[in-house]
Amino acid sequence: MCGIVGYIGKANAPKVLINGLRRLEYRGYDSAGLAVLDDDQILVAKSAGKVSVLNDRARTQWPQELFNRVTTGIAHTRWATHGPPTEVNAHPHLDKSGDIALVHNGIIENYRSLRARLEGKGHHFFSETDTEVLAHLIGECDKGDLFQAVCDALHQVEGAFGIAVLSAQEPDRIITARRGSPIVIGVGDGESIIASDACAILAHTQRVIYLDDNDIAIVTADSVDIRDLNNVPVTREIAELGMDAAATEKGGYDHFMLKEIHEQPEALANAIRGRLDHDVGSSVLAGMGTSPRELAELTRVVMIGCGTSLHAGLVGEYAFEDLADIHAEVQQAAEFRYRNPIIGNCDLVVAISQSGETADTLAAVREANQKGAFVMSLCNVVGSTIARETGRGVYLHAGPEISVASTKAFTCQVAVLLMMALKLGRGRRYSREDGIKLAREIGSIPDLVSKVILQNDLIAKIAADYTKNEHAFFIGRGPMYPVALEGALKLKEISYIHAEGYHAAELKHGPIALLEKGTPVIALACDVPGKDKTLGNVEECRARGARILGIVTEGDHETAECMDDFITIPRCHPLVATIPAVVALQLFSYHVARLRGCEIDQPRNLAKSVTVE
């Protein structure tokens, strides 16, 4: 979604800002803009479309010398909410005087009433955005102290914001603040970088400060002064990013998605390393922050998430019930707080989120905290809001996931959920002997995944026969059912083929009406409990002319023969098998999308981190 970069220091600001925006491109956006401070006046360049278009625009609009002299500015990539992705709606927006520029992530919910009030006072608006209203409001509140003006304006605002504000009258500072939308400040040597995502800071420094909700900071080249909205100073620690800039490059792959699929053996090894205790057949997940007694007292596990993270939770549901004999369920994060969930202090609520910033999941975390549940998170992005608000949790250690389509985060989420279920299971019904066996299987996941990735060329060849269809169905049973959902999500989001995931038994309750000659049905037919019934459903589809691609277990020739095409996964525990199976579907979707010429890493309309409800 939208991205913010701000810079104040000694370097060429437009260059730093454009490079920062490029680092945020993966988040998804449809227009971009920047404002720089030149001789105490604000200059703005904006464009619809990509950051490269903005760069060209700025270079034709501004003289070359300007690029060498300006050292302060703010920039933005916009994912349209209020008004289409046009140049006029792009950020930064100026106040009435043109002396104040603002970039904003989030949504100002009461912008209509604020706009009407300001119009009554003679303000004229050029865009359809909520952000321009906030820019004017700050200008209206400005009585010669920008910091105070921003505080006063934010007191009148309802909704979510991450902002950076520049004023021609106070050129030595940028004011930044957050409520519900992340802001990170990079503390460099004689320079400061503000961003909505640490990826934009990496090239400058590893030292960062994460703002908390309702924090507002005065950022200069040499200092960061943080207060709350009532002007009371607050202390925020400087943290080390510990991120490698190379991890955010394509590294020779055509797309981040392909790179991230190939990174999975290593990502999974990192997620698992040091977390399995092979002697007692359990796992060591210190971040859960639970004593064995607390674990024993839990009566239910409730997982919350959206999209791919929700699907990981669905696999977790099977794992907790199978291994730990504990009631487990997954709830759609967007619904959680609107349905009065029955949650209490014997419930373990697990918030699953790659980014740790998804607005719906964050709101669900707050609701679960409110209800006194034992809340923990399963995030990838270190220092993200959900990770910080839950206080306890397990990081995935999958490394930066840049492609909008989630791949390595999903497999690492499932691996960590399996380890959690194993831990809970060992405290309940699961025997040491079974625990040791499963720990060994979990430890082998990176190798299982490598074996699937070795079939990349074969999968690419199979994919070539599935590029012309406009509809596809994915079917599975048991823990392979969520894998079918995830496979369908992967295919639809990057190839724009309409794909549906169904429980294999559900197909004949309606969707089978859509099958016709050649409709692809991708069947999760691995040799796990329920396979024979899935094969029965495959026959029902074949009888209606469907073309069947099976995900089958290595050596299961009989099943492979039932398929028009097949991809194999190694034989392993049924829950563990979900991971290699999904990797096969990730590669399949990737190749179908590539052959259809789709823009894989940044699919249309999608954002990497969905920070609005």
Ligand code: M6R
């Ligand atoms: O960062 P999160 O895991 O909270 O994101 C949740 C979803 O937005 C995300 O998984 C989305 O569905 C992906 N694009 C799927 O590939």
